[in-house]
Amino acid sequence: MGTDLHAPLGRNRKTGRRRPGVLRLGRIAASLCLFAIGGFSLYTAFRGDGLDRTKPPAAEQAATPPANAPQPPTATTGQAADGMPRADPRSGANVEQMVTGDGSVVTKYSPRPRDGGGPVLVDAMQIGQDPRMAAQPNEALLEETPFGRLPIVGPDGRRPMDQYARPSSGARGVRIAIVVSGLGLSQTGTQRAIAELPEEITFAFAASGNSLQRWMQEARRGGHEILLQVPLEPFDYPANDPGPETLLTTKPAARNIENLHKAMGEITNYTGVMNYLGGRFLSDPAAMEPVMRDIGKRGLLFLDDGTSAQSKTAAIAKGTELAYAFADLQLDSQLDINAVLKKLDELERIARKNGQAIGVASAFDESVDAIAKWSEEAAMRGIEIVGVAALSNDPRNP
Numbered sequence: 129m130g131t132d133l134h135a136p137l138g139r140n141r142k143t144g145r146r147r148p149g150v151l152r153l154g155r156i157a158a159s160l161c162l163f164a165i166g167g168f169s170l171y172t173a174f175r176g177d178g179l180d181r182t183k184p185p186a187a188e189q190a191a192t193p194p195a196n197a198p199q200p201p202t203a204t205t206g207q208a209a210d211g212m213p214r215a216d217p218r219s220g221a222n223v224e225q226m227v228t229g230d231g232s233v234v235t236k237y238s239p240r241p242r243d244g245g246g247p248v249l250v251d252a253m254q255i256g257q258d259p260r261m262a263a264q265p266n267e268a269l270l271e272e273t274p275f276g277r278l279p280i281v282g283p284d285g286r287r288p289m290d291q292y293a294r295p296s297s298g299a300r301g302v303r304i305a306i307v308v309s310g311l312g313l314s315q316t317g318t319q320r321a322i323a324e325l326p327e328e329i330t331f332a333f334a335a336s337g338n339s340l341q342r343w344m345q346e347a348r349r350g351g352h353e354i355l356l357q358v359p360l361e362p363f364d365y366p367a368n369d370p371g372p373e374t375l376l377t378t379k380p381a382a383r384n385i386e387n388l389h390k391a392m393g394e395i396t397n398y399t400g401v402m403n404y405l406g407g408r409f410l411s412d413p414a415a416m417e418p419v420m421r422d423i424g425k426r427g428l429l430f431l432d433d434g435t436s437a438q439s440k441t442a443a444i445a446k447g448t449e450l451a452y453a454f455a456d457l458q459l460d461s462q463l464d465i466n467a468v469l470k471k472l473d474e475l476e477r478i479a480r481k482n483g484q485a486i487g488v489a490s491a492f493d494e495s496v497d498a499i500a501k502w503s504e505e506a507a508m509r510g511i512e513i514v515g516v517a518a519l520s521n522d523p524r525n526p
Contacts, residue, residue, distance in 0.1 A: 333356055
């Protein structure tokens with residue numbers, strides 16, 4: 129009998145009907161499939177991998193390691209998340225700076241071995257923030273407190289003064305930082321400063337100002353580095369009162385720290401703290417030391433506006449490992465645009481002699497106009513305007 133190659137599989141060649149044996153085999157196969165699916169469902173339910181979520185998934189378990197597990201990276205251990213040591217970009221170099229006869233600062237780099245052996249993870253993104261995210265804080269550099277979100281050093285050792293600093297070119301030459309202070313006290317003055325001053329200018333916001341978060345975000349979107357001004361006790365206090373919650377030499381250290389934290393909680397994204405008045409406070413080491421220590425441990429710098437000849441900022445800062453800077457000149461002690469321009473020329477002479485200089489002004493119309501005009505011509509004279517963090521005395525980068 130010949131074979132019909134075109135007959136459907138499992139059908140009788142003559143009648144076209146399925147053979148009974150094939151039908152039974154099909155039913156058995158279907159039953160086996162249903163049994164397997166049901167068995168797998170029961171297995172996963174009892175095993176806990178299905179809908180049972182009484183145990184955290186692997187990612188959550190990894191976030192809560194057992195007590196004897198290796199600890200996460202900290203600023204002191206210098207370990208990356210995968211256990212590889214984390215290193216600063218300059219950790220494999222000797223850095224020496226010298227000022228030449230013409231005032232230029234020459235930086236010499238020479239190789240030196242890193243601490244320890246084996247490979248290290250070099251964090252090259254140490255200074256600055258992606259401009260697209262400049263108005264938003266790095267959440268790893270904040271802690272929740274009763275006074276708001278306060279700056280802290282991140283788990284990898286990154287400081288707010290590094291994260292929010294305006295990057296400089298690193299080129300040799302004359303560098304000048306100009307700080308315009310008192311922002312937030314006047315809405316029109318603040319708006320005008322943000323609109324008209326170039327992005328290289330550093331802004332200092334007064335802690336007692338209004339709409340600070342809004343103005344901070346606008347300034348950061350515009351590329352500005354920012355500071356926070358904290359009211360400190362002047363010599364003629366209370367006749368000259370910097371405002372509510374001023375830090376006073378007669379108050380306990382705990383109360384001054386509390387007022388400092390209240391001011392710090394007003395905004396985010398600042399590289400450091402600047403004094404508002406404060407001649408008496410800055411001359412009292414006992415009052416200054418705990419405040420400066422707290423600022424330093426939070427990874428911030430301190431800018432002394434240079435108005436107090438009796439200031440102990442340098443001595444206290446060196447004892448607390450605080451990054452600090454001094455203003456060389458007050459630019460608008462006389463409110464006249466030509467007078468401010470003359471002060472800016474004087475600031476340039478100081479910078480050419482020392483390699484760098486810092487000038488401080490208030491957000492008055494005359495000051496803003498003069499700084500905007502002078503800044504346009506500064507680059508043509510070989511001057512780089514930088515953020516104040518670039519000119520600080522930093523114990524990490526001596």
